[in-house]
Amino acid sequence: MSHTTRVPHRRPAPDHSGAAGAAPAAPPPARRRPSSQQWAAWAFLTPVTLYLVLFYAYPLYRNIDLSLRNYTVRSFVQGDAPFTGLQNYRTVFDDPTFAPALLHTVVFTAVCLVFQYAIGLALAVFFNQHFRLSATLRALFLVPWLLPLIVSASTWSWMLNSDSGIVNAVLHAVGVDPVNWLTSPSWSLISVIIANIWIGVPFNLVVLYSGLQSIPAGLYEAAALDGAGPWRRFWSITFPLLRPVSAITLLLGLVYTLKVFDIIWIMTKGGPAESSTTFATWSYQLGFGNLLPAFGPGAAVGNLLVVAALVFGLVYARVQRKQALS
Template identity: 85%
Template sequence: MKPMTQVPERRSVQSRNGAATSAPSPAHARARRRPTSQQWAAWAFLAPVTLYLALFYAYPLYRNLDLSLRNYTVRSFVQGDAPFTGLANYRKIFDDPTFAPALLHTAVFTAVCLVFQYAIGLALAVFFNQNFRLSATLRALFLVPWLLPLIVSASTWSWMLNSDSGIVNTLLSAFGVGPVNWLTSPSWSLTSVIIANIWIGVPFNLVVLYSGLQSIPTSLYEAAALDGANAWRRFWSITFPLLRPVSAITLLLGLVYTLKVFDIIWIMTKGGPADSSTTFATWSYQLGFGNLLPAFGPGAAVGNLLVVAALVFGLIYLKVQRKQALS
């Protein structure tokens, strides 16, 4: 005998044309609406991630937005009774004479670092993609700047660029070039922190772009070589186009990282001299923590400008990726 299975109770309902149809009973419909064990398991796996994002991303962003919309002092920051001021803190930073130089320095610092980090990283990735004998060893050595703590890297560059005893000026003097005030001259301070940040960011571009090169089939290069294409032609016709998705995410991550660079600039120049290397990241810190009477609201407002800039570029990246997927 075949085992009998329980058939859910169904009731007869009349459709619009008069025909009788059967439908599940209300009890069976309620049972189907209850979460299954798989759904509970899915929510259990999502819970830690959701909690982490809420605690360490959503709540800090909310607090930063709240700080920028209120007139916080040290007393009100502790007691939590700061009056609501709306966009007054944003108007205050827009009217501040430091805003225009900080905006320019942030744009120059970010653009120059991105261009050189990507170009040098791509050149090194193509070089190491040839898989010669010492390729793995040299790649590991190039990762050292990325693995070092930022405070160590910034302190090392501060010593190297010291006007009196730095090794850079010592090398320049060997070629007859006079000493350069890398960290104390308004003309050179921004250049100094850009050089240091490029050195720190090149390994990241190298690793990501090298991984992208490994996914390109070698058969394409072999076919191009048979057609008579030289190395430069193979790069522009095969390597660069096929690296476009990897390049886009590399530049986006580099942009978000470079916008918020604070450690290197603060350790090397503290945004000076005369605000010549001040960016939004260092200015936000100076407003919030660099004075005896901290301006928490304006400092949070400057930080929110960086968040909005990163968000805008992230949305542009998603839109471009969606267009490429549809085309």
């Protein structure tokens, strides 16, 4: 019988934390250096970020600062304007011009959007037929959009002139009394609305026409075989499939129309008797149209326009998200 010698089992020494047999700690992972693709991405993002900061974020910050301080010409130069909080906004809300300017802004924006979209959609459907001279006529319809706004506004001012305008000349030729388009409180807002609709129709035409090009022609052929007429095909195929394009068209048109200043200022300067004053022209009048400019209230009115555009933008984003989820 052989005797085996039992080797005593050695217990591992506890580490400093008291745990027995703990494995040695792994070395920390080496820090990865950014790859060339990451450096390229940052290189492309830097100009865009600088542009947004310099031309969007900083002006917006300055405008908010203007609306929260009592700036005069002296303090505007020296930068020692006292902080007044929301006093400038209270001044704007208490001003008797606030209610008419708000009403004119809403009416001007809503009427322009409806007519620009309706006329642009009708022209887009018309040019989608691809008839002879279609491309030439579409190019001619872009002329109002390509002209400088000062040229368009001056042209409409001449056409709607009470004494020598071509519009009153045509009305007189058909036996209608002349209309004081630019000098009558009843017609001044209508005049600038007509001019702005004429300027905005080409944009709606171009965007909606591009949306029509993305609709498959087979859908129309199948609907025609099923006996659907032109109106039925429009309401069942064209209009529903154009909803995403229509949404972005209306949103961009809304943002642009809210801030329209050139057309109104050149044609009527917001008058007569503030009958065509909107928030855009009122903000300019407060800040630069008087001998004693009110920079704070003018900036407050401008911020109201920014908030309105931001609200509609958020509503559009929410609607788009719901449509994507559904």
